[in-house]
Amino acid sequence: MQSSLLHILIPVMAFMLNIVTQVLLYRLIPKTGLLKSIFICFIFVLILLIGTEILFAGSHPLDSNALSIIVSNIIIYFTLGYCYFHFINLGETARRIRILRELYSATDGLSTEEVLSRYNAREIVNKRISRLLHSGQVIEKDGKYYIGQPILLVMAKIIVLLKLLFLGKESEFSD
Amino acid sequence: MNILFWTAILIFLSFSIQLIVWKIHLPKRQTLFLLFIFFTVLVFGLFSIKFFFHSDSILAVNAYSEYLHISLFFISLTLAYMITYSAIEVDSPSLVMIKTIGSAGTNGLEAKFFDKIMNDDLLIMPRLQDLLNDNMAYYKNGKYFITRKGCIFARIFIIYRRLLNASEGG
Numbered sequence A: 001m002q003s004s005l006l007h008i009l010i011p012v013m014a015f016m017l018n019i020v021t022q023v024l025l026y027r028l029i030p031k032t033g034l035l036k037s038i039f040i041c042f043i044f045v046l047i048l049l050i051g052t053e054i055l056f057a058g059s060h061p062l063d064s065n066a067l068s069i070i071v072s073n074i075i076i077y078f079t080l081g082y083c084y085f086h087f088i089n090l091g092e093t094a095r096r097i098r099i100l101r102e103l104y105s106a107t108d109g110l111s112t113e114e115v116l117s118r119y120n121a122r123e124i125v126n127k128r129i130s131r132l133l134h135s136g137q138v139i140e141k142d143g144k145y146y147i148g149q150p151i152l153l154v155m156a157k158i159i160v161l162l163k164l165l166f167l168g169k170e171s172e173f174s175d
Numbered sequence B: 001m002n003i004l005f006w007t008a009i010l011i012f013l014s015f016s017i018q019l020i021v022w023k024i025h026l027p028k029r030q031t032l033f034l035l036f037i038f039f040t041v042l043v044f045g046l047f048s049i050k051f052f053f054h055s056d057s058i059l060a061v062n063a064y065s066e067y068l069h070i071s072l073f074f075i076s077l078t079l080a081y082m083i084t085y086s087a088i089e090v091d092s093p094s095l096v097m098i099k100t101i102g103s104a105g106t107n108g109l110e111a112k113f114f115d116k117i118m119n120d121d122l123l124i125m126p127r128l129q130d131l132l133n134d135n136m137a138y139y140k141n142g143k144y145f146i147t148r149k150g151c152i153f154a155r156i157f158i159i160y161r162r163l164l165n166a167s168e169g170g
Helices: A005-028 A034-058 A064-093 A095-105 A112-118 A121-135 A151-166 B002-024 B030-052 B064-089 B093-107 B113-117 B125-133 B148-164
Strands: A138-141 A144-147 B137-140 B143-146
Touching (some): A005 B148, A064 A095, A064 B148, A095 A112, A095 B125, A095 B143, A112 B143, A121 B093, A144 B093, B030 B064, B143 B148
Antiparallel strands (some): A138 A144
């Protein structure tokens, strides 16, 4: 089986369906939560995608090329879904986007003090600590923080390793 | 099998070139340079496949739709990598906090500790500088103003968050 234009359209259409269903779900049932709505719609469309691929391949012999197309399309859908998750996450947590939005709303510009009065380190830390406590990644006991679930800690360690590989330092502020 | 094979080869090649370039000299605008490397490899790679692997070869790509499929696969992987790379380029406050709490181990970390180390100079000022470097904002007479490019960027997120009925974020 050779790749056709229809094969290319399948993961793109699936990705678009993922966005539409996620927006609809979150708007209609807001208490689902942003993260959960992304996850539910991603899985729902993934099942549809796999079903479509199987139906589509059914009319052709399942040779290595057909398998390659199916695997490629599933990976494309995963990567596009991953990009969409990060796009929403950027609007949710990215500092640059938040500052940009503050500047956008101020027609006369903002001094450093005005920027900091609208958005500052204290707000950033409080929001993130509250998220980490809520998700169980961090636990608080007697006024002290401890690691709860180690998933984010493992991720942080992997990021440090990648920073050392690419940038040769552990942090953007290291010498 | 060629779509998977060639995409993997092109991604591996781009990744290797990036690593070599980064070891020689770290570019000032890393994401832009990263995109330049990956898309140059894609264009040259597709031409090389067409030129060096004729239809009798087992590794040949025979239809234009297959070239399109490789391109889509490659672009989606590149975008995902680019997004992941931003976490390497810039310190995420959540990951810094987790790492600091993790380093404290079983002794735990005083809740007030973050007030001392996570300040505006560390969390806000570098990001304001990023906006200036990326021409999304400019500084004039002691004030920061948004540029046209910054407006477009901000509008995308504002519209999308309105579409979702989501809060301010940050």
